[in-house]
Every structure is written in structure tokens, then in C-alpha cells.
Amino acid sequence: MNSGKTTPEPMRDVALGPLFQTAAAHALRYRSHVAEAPQRPSRDFMAMLATFAAPLPETGAEGPAIIDQLARDAEPGLHAMTGPRFFGWVIGASHPVGVAADWLTSAWGQNTGNHVATPAAAAVEAVAAGWLLDLLDLPRECSVGFVTGATVANFVGLAAARxxxxxRAGWxxxxxxxxxxxxxxxxxxxxAHTTVFSALQFLGLGHDRVIRVATDAAGRMRADAFRDAIAPLSGxxxxxxxxxxxxxxxxxxFAEIIALARAKGAWxxxxxxxxxxxxAEPELKGQTGGIEQADSxxxxxxxxxxxxxxxxxxIVRHPEAHRRAMTIAASYLPPAQAGERDPSHYxxxxxxxxxxxxxxxxxxHLGRQGIAAMVARHCRVARIIAARVVAEPGxxxxxxxxxNQMLLRFGGDGAGADDLTRRTIARLQADGICFAGGAAWRGSQVMRLSVISWYTTEAEAEIAADAIIAAWRAVKAGANFRDWER
Structure with missing residues (x-):
């Protein structure tokens, strides 16, 4: 029965110009001022939950008004991950050129399954994959899958390995x-990072059913320990x-470990x-010597x-193993012919x-030289911060x-240093000039910094170092001097 209500025609229901312009205006305003704002959220999860909690809407609302309210309500709960002094986790700053391309990606609405459905997306992936192999100087015959992040990339590489x-064992x-x-x-x-253990779990290999190899003070696998651990293995x-x-x-x-692994037929x-x-940076590349001999x-x-x-x-050296581990086949999916590439195969x-x-x-946009310069700059910034803060007593x-990574500890090696480190982190976060988080390392509490934002410069390094020193001095002034010195 016709209720008398009509359904609006989709293209007339939403005015694209005002809607997209509203979203773009909010994005531009946010990104233009993120460096000036505290490098942390001003409201926590529970406050944000209270902001957004509401009954299911019974009727709709106009798109621009929704976007206006979403921006207003969400921004107090956003970390300044695109800011110049955000060092809390290894999080890039979403370069504006990439953001603009990603807006187009959303507007185009392409489901990137195969080369027939999305010729442009499949072709761009093929070209970008070749550029990545060139930038990272990995074997050019490698296949590349574009996934959500390193967690799934580890899963894919280890699926190919499995x-x-x-x-080879006939299974x-x-x-x-x-x-x-x-x-x-x-x-x-x-x-090793926790996400690798997650990938092993997802693949049915078990996150605890592994042979853990001893590491040195910086977390590197020890070649001698690896040699001893692999010697009795077979299969x-x-x-x-x-x-x-x-x-x-x-x-x-890498060179030592991979040579020992190769002798055993390991992936x-x-x-x-x-x-x-x-x-991607010539002066840093030497730290990765031998890595190009790996399989994924x-x-x-x-x-x-x-x-x-x-x-x-x-990235997988053996494309056939990569495809066999990942390919989804169905009669309605067009096959890839010679020279064609289906993104979903990887x-x-x-x-x-x-x-x-x-x-x-x-x-x-950046080119080989721009990417190398960015990586070098971030590592230089990390060294500047380290040199500045280590000169401060305590x-x-x-x-x-x-x-680009560093660990800081506050208050020496005494019993109270863990508490002083936690308090310094809390003070730094409250000040909001820069953001760094905490971690446990070798049984001790530490402040952990990752310098990886496109916007972080040497000038920002000085501001960040001053903020860390100021936070420590404030904590130290409120503590018993002899307690932290012990």
C-alpha cells in the first residue's frame, strides 16, 4: 500500500557541492591549526562516548549539518597525529597530497578487486608496486600486495611462507x-613486535609455539644464539x-641470519x-645490509x-607462492591474462x-630524493632531541x-625512577606541547619517542626537547631530590 510518502531521487536528495565543501572546509581548518593545538585530545573516551551517545535516529538530517556537528563533536577527542610534535607511536602524518588523492579515492568509490572492475586502480597499483621495489631496492621480480598495514602485511608474507x-614438504x-x-x-x-605474533596466531601457527631467539641490549637477534637455535632443526x-x-x-x-637460514632451506x-x-636513504641503507636476500x-x-x-x-620474492596463498577464485570473476594484474591475488x-x-x-610528489630527505630529517631530529635531553641531569x-626511535628514563636507576618516569610522561602529556607515551623496556618504565611526522623539523625538535626537560624539572621539583637521585 502506498503511504503517500515519496522516495527522493538519490542525486537530488544530497546537494554534492555544499556537502563536499563543508567537509573540505573543516578538514582545511583542522589541518591548518593542528600544530598550534595541544598535541593530545582534550576529552577522553568516556567523555566522547557521552558526546556521541544517542538513540537510533528515526528520521534523517541534512548532510552539511551532519558534517558540521561531526567535526565539532569529534575534534576534542582527536590526537594530533598530523601535528609536528606527536611522538607517541610510529604514526605518519598523512601527507596532504596523499589525503587529497584519498579524497578522490573515496569519491570514485572503486572496489579494487580485479583489473576488469577497476582498470585505473589496478594499473596504478602495478606502477606504484614497481616504484616501491625501486625505492626500497628489493628484488624487482617481487610481487606486492596493498593491505591495511604491517599487521596484515606480516600475515600475507607469512601465509606465503607457510x-x-x-x-616443499609435499603438503x-x-x-x-x-x-x-x-x-x-x-x-x-x-x-619482535606483537603484531607478528598475531599473524602467527591467525595462520594457525600459534603465538607461543615458536622458538624465541635471544637478543642484545638494543633488541637485535643475536647471530650466535640463532646459530645454536637453528642447528638441531629439520623440516x-x-x-x-x-x-x-x-x-x-x-x-x-640479516646477512648472518639469512645465510644460516638458507643452509637449512628456511623461508x-x-x-x-x-x-x-x-x-630509501643512502646513508642509513647500510644498517639493512643483507635484508634483500630475504623471501618476504x-x-x-x-x-x-x-x-x-x-x-x-x-612484498614477496616468490609471486607464485604469494598468489597461491591469497588468490580468491570464482566463476564470475574475470581471469587475469598475461601482463594483467588482479590486486586481489596478493x-x-x-x-x-x-x-x-x-x-x-x-x-x-616527493620523488626518490624527497623521500630520502624526509627519512634523513626524522633521524636527525631524533638525534637532536636525544643530545639535548641527555645533557639535563636525571x-x-x-x-x-x-x-628515529628513542627511549628515555628519568631519575637514574633508583627504586623511584619508574614512578618519576611515569609522572614525567603524565606531565608532558598534560602540558600538550608535544606528545610521547610510555612503555616497559628490560623491566623498567621508559618514555618512548617515535619521530616520523612529515611536519617535524629541526626547529620542532628544539621545542620538543625543551618541553621534555621542562616536564622533568617540574616533576623533579615536586619530588624529594634524594629520592630521585638514588
């Missing part, structure tokens, strides 16, 4: 699963190395979420390349965002700063 080591894991399969030995450094083996330890930025000794995967980008690599675009979230890359999803456009745009930098 396929190949079991194929088809995609068809038969793991029931009755030859056991796989997985070797990993003691200070399928997967070795997981790390490029850029999340706390110290350290790199595993070597590298978690290089941010550290793999050291290969995981890295992020939304960290050092500054693409908008989400974007990561799964990632877990059939339906997904066209991440290649933003990657392509940023690489076109502040220690716990390792040599060789990349």
Missing part, C-alpha cells in the same frame, strides 16, 4: 589445511627477522613496518611514506579500498639513537 615451506596447505601437515618450526627474536622452517625494533630502531644482523620473512624505509617483507605506507590510514605493503580481501592512488600520488637515553 604455503611454500609445506609445498598443500590451502587445500588440506594444517590437520596432519608436517610441523613448521618458527624462529623469531625475543623482542619446514620459517625465520622472522626485524628491521627497526619498535623501541630502539635496531636492525637484526626468511622480515617485519619492516617502518625500518624497511631506511633503505612487510612494511607500512602510513608510517614513513605518510600515506593516509590505512595502507601497508606485503591480499586477503576481495573487496577493498583502492590504496594505490594515495601511494602513487605521494611518490610522484635524564638518560637508554641506547644509541641510530634511527
Amino acid at each position: 604455503h611454500e615451506v609445506l609445498r 598443500d596447505v590451502e587445500a588440506q589445511g594444517l590437520f596432519g601437515a608436517p610441523p613448521i618450526s618458527v624462529m623469531i627474536g625475543d623482542d 619446514p622452517i620459517i625465520v622472522i627477522c626485524q628491521a627497526g625494533q619498535i623501541n630502539t630502531g635496531a636492525f637484526d644482523p 626468511v620473512h622480515v617485519d619492516g613496518a617502518f625500518g624497511l624505509w631506511a633503505r 617483507w612487510a612494511t607500512d605506507g602510513h608510517k614513513w611514506l605518510q600515506t593516509p590510514y590505512d595502507c601497508g605493503y606485503a 591480499v586477503p580481501e576481495l573487496s577493498r579500498r583502492a590504496r594505490g592512488f594515495a601511494t602513487y600520488a605521494i611518490i610522484r 635524564i638518560a637515553v637508554l641506547h644509541e639513537v641510530t634511527l
Whole structure:
């Protein structure tokens, strides 16, 4: 029965100009002033939940009004992740050229499954994949999957590894699963990132069923410990190395480890979420020596390349193993012929965002030299901050700063240093001039800084160092001097 109400025609229901212009105006205002605002949210989760909580709307509202309210309500709960002094986690700043390309990606609304459905998106991915291999100087025959981030990139690389080591043992894991399969030995450094353990869990290899290899003071796998651990192993083996330890930025000794792994027929995967980008900077590239001999690599675009979230890359030396581990086939999906590339053959999803456009745009904008200069600048900024703060009595930098990561500790080695470090972090965050978080390292509380925002310059390094020193002095002034000195 007709209720008398009519359904508006979709294109007439929403006025595109006012809607998109409203969103663009809010985005421009936010990004133009983020450096001046506190580098932290002004409201916490519970406050934001109270702001947004409401019954399900029974009727709709005008688009521009919704966008206005969304911007007004959300901004107090946003971290300044696109700001110049945000060092809390390894989070890139979403370069404006990438953001603009990502706006187009959303407006185009392309579901990047195959080359017939989205010729432009598939072609751009193919070109950007080649550029990435060139920038990172990895074997040019590698296949590249554009995924959500390093977590899924690790999953994809290790799925290809699982396929190949079991194929060599005469087992088809995609068809038969793991029931009755030859056991796989997985070797990993003691200070590997938690997301790698998640990938092992998702693949049915177990996050605890691994051989953990001892690490040195900076979190690198020790080659001698690896040699001892791999010596008695036989059968399928997967070795997981790390490029850029999340706390110290350290790199595993790839050449030694990979040579030992090769002798056992192992597949070597590298978690290089941010550290793999050291290969884009000539003076830093030496820290990654031997990494190009691995079988697969995981890295992020939304960290050092500054693409908008989400974007990561799964890179595999053996494209056939990559495709067999990932390909989704159906009669309604057009096959890829010679020279054609289906994006879905290299990632877990059939339906997904066209991440290649933003990657392509940023690489076109910065070029090889611009990317190298950015990576070098961030590492230089990290060294400037470290040199400034370590000159202040009571502040220690716990390792040599060789990349963009650093750990600070406040109040010496006494019993009260953990509390003083926590309080200094809290004071720094409350001041809002820069943002850094805390972590546990070797049984002690530390302040952890990651310098990776496109907007962070040497001048911002001085402001950040002053803020850290001021926070420490304020905490120290409120504490018993002899307590923190002990």
C-alpha cells in the first residue's frame, strides 16, 4: 500500500557541492591549526562516548549539518597525529597530497578487486608496486600486495611462507589445511613486535609455539644464539627477522641470519613496518645490509611514506607462492591474462579500498630524493632531541639513537625512577606541547619517542626537547631530590 510518502531521487536528495565543501572546509581548518593545538585530545573516551551517545535516529538530517556537528563533536577527542610534535607511536602524518588523492579515492568509490572492475586502480597499483621495489631496492621480480598495514602485511608474507615451506614438504596447505601437515618450526627474536605474533596466531601457527631467539641490549637477534637455535632443526622452517625494533630502531644482523637460514632451506620473512624505509636513504641503507636476500617483507605506507590510514605493503620474492596463498577464485570473476594484474591475488580481501592512488600520488610528489630527505630529517631530529635531553641531569637515553626511535628514563636507576618516569610522561602529556607515551623496556618504565611526522623539523625538535626537560624539572621539583637521585 502506498503511504503517500515519496522516495527522493538519490542525486537530488544530497546537494554534492555544499556537502563536499563543508567537509573540505573543516578538514582545511583542522589541518591548518593542528600544530598550534595541544598535541593530545582534550576529552577522553568516556567523555566522547557521552558526546556521541544517542538513540537510533528515526528520521534523517541534512548532510552539511551532519558534517558540521561531526567535526565539532569529534575534534576534542582527536590526537594530533598530523601535528609536528606527536611522538607517541610510529604514526605518519598523512601527507596532504596523499589525503587529497584519498579524497578522490573515496569519491570514485572503486572496489579494487580485479583489473576488469577497476582498470585505473589496478594499473596504478602495478606502477606504484614497481616504484616501491625501486625505492626500497628489493628484488624487482617481487610481487606486492596493498593491505591495511604491517599487521596484515606480516600475515600475507607469512601465509606465503607457510604455503611454500609445506609445498616443499609435499603438503598443500590451502587445500588440506594444517590437520596432519608436517610441523613448521618458527624462529623469531625475543623482542619482535606483537603484531607478528598475531599473524602467527591467525595462520594457525600459534603465538607461543615458536622458538624465541635471544637478543642484545638494543633488541637485535643475536647471530650466535640463532646459530645454536637453528642447528638441531629439520623440516619446514620459517625465520622472522626485524628491521627497526619498535623501541630502539635496531636492525637484526640479516646477512648472518639469512645465510644460516638458507643452509637449512628456511623461508626468511622480515617485519619492516617502518625500518624497511631506511633503505630509501643512502646513508642509513647500510644498517639493512643483507635484508634483500630475504623471501618476504612487510612494511607500512602510513608510517614513513605518510600515506593516509590505512595502507601497508606485503612484498614477496616468490609471486607464485604469494598468489597461491591469497588468490580468491570464482566463476564470475574475470581471469587475469598475461601482463594483467588482479590486486586481489596478493591480499586477503576481495573487496577493498583502492590504496594505490594515495601511494602513487605521494611518490610522484616527493620523488626518490624527497623521500630520502624526509627519512634523513626524522633521524636527525631524533638525534637532536636525544643530545639535548641527555645533557639535563636525571635524564638518560637508554641506547644509541641510530634511527628515529628513542627511549628515555628519568631519575637514574633508583627504586623511584619508574614512578618519576611515569609522572614525567603524565606531565608532558598534560602540558600538550608535544606528545610521547610510555612503555616497559628490560623491566623498567621508559618514555618512548617515535619521530616520523612529515611536519617535524629541526626547529620542532628544539621545542620538543625543551618541553621534555621542562616536564622533568617540574616533576623533579615536586619530588624529594634524594629520592630521585638514588
